[in-house]
Amino acid sequence: xxxxxxxxxxxxxxxxxxxxxxxxxxxxxxxxxxxxxxxxxxxxxxxxxxxxxxxxxxxxxxxxxxxxxxxxxxxxxxxxxxxxxxxxxxxxxxxxxxxxxxxxxxxxxxx
Amino acid sequence: xxxxxxxxxxxxxxxxxxxxxxxxxxxxxxxxxxxxxxxxxxxxxxxxxxxxxxxxxxxxxxxxxxxxxxxxxxxxxxxxxxxxxxxxxxxxxxxxxxxxxxxxxxxxxxxxxxxxxxxxxxxxxxxxxxxxxxxxxx
Numbered sequence: 525x526x527x528x529x530x531x532x533x534x535x536x537x538x539x540x541x542x543x544x545x546x547x548x549x550x551x552x553x554x555x556x557x558x559x560x561x562x563x564x565x566x567x568x569x570x571x572x573x574x575x576x577x578x579x580x581x582x583x584x585x586x587x588x589x590x591x592x593x594x595x596x597x598x599x600x601x602x603x604x605x606x607x608x609x610x611x612x613x614x615x616x617x618x619x620x621x622x623x624x625x626x627x628x629x630x631x632x633x634x635x
Numbered sequence: 636x637x638x639x640x641x642x643x644x645x646x647x648x649x650x651x652x653x654x655x656x657x658x659x660x661x662x663x664x665x666x667x668x669x670x671x672x673x674x675x676x677x678x679x680x681x682x683x684x685x686x687x688x689x690x691x692x693x694x695x696x697x698x699x700x701x702x703x704x705x706x707x708x709x710x711x712x713x714x715x716x717x718x719x720x721x722x723x724x725x726x727x728x729x730x731x732x733x734x735x736x737x738x739x740x741x742x743x744x745x746x747x748x749x750x751x752x753x754x755x756x757x758x759x760x761x762x763x764x765x766x767x768x769x770x771x772x773x
Contacts, residue, residue: 547654547692548651577658579685579742580739580741580745581688581742583741584739587735587736587737588738607674608681611674611677611678611681612745615748615749616732616741616744616745620735
């Protein structure tokens with residue numbers, strides 16, 4: 525079962541999923557990001573360090589978050605993607621859209 | 636001539652809980668084929684998992700089970716995913732990667748990008764088989 529830990533750093537929500545970010549877990553990530561935006565926190569960093577498997581549904585949830593945060597005037601960034609997630613981003617040609625920052629700090633400081 | 640290093644098989648429930656069983660099968664497969672590189676494991680498991688998710692999401696609500704065979708050969712990896720029901724329209728076409736704004740619809744395209752994908756359907760008994768083949772380069 526995938527768990528999600530969330531912390532707010534400044535004006536940014538940092539979400540740390542642990543487990544698989546897949547068909548089962550994707551709806552919860554969408555909900556967490558939607559609630560954050562509704563609460564006025566429109567910048568989100570998803571720390572993927574503890575995600576052991578990312579599938580197209582998980583990727584779809586990240587795209588949903590990216591679009592909805594941008595529509596609200598913010599952004600969604602990803603950090604510390606493991607090799608498996610990097611391969612998924614590469615195969616789907618999404619690395620330009622969801623740039624994988626090497627650290628949460630760099631994702632937080634990105635312009 | 637190819638040599639089988641490890642073969643695992645399971646009849647799985649037609650719901651999301653079977654994804655846990657699928658990942659456990661992957662772990663057993665890799666235990667029996669330790670020489671397979673991490674990248675090959677990732678590419679093969681992505682392809683198989685995307686097919687499985689597609690089947691669970693779109694086919695199995697009307698049915699109850701699906702079957703998964705995973706085989707590690709010394710020169711390739713192979714999976715067979717079988718499920719009941721009518722022909723899957725997107726089995727034959729629709730493997731194109733959608734645009735970057737798409738929030739869904741990447742599954743089959745991702746599977747096909749990760750490994751070779753084959754789909755077949757039979758009316759006797761009615762059901763489909765997806766085969767995933769991943770050649771091991773080294």
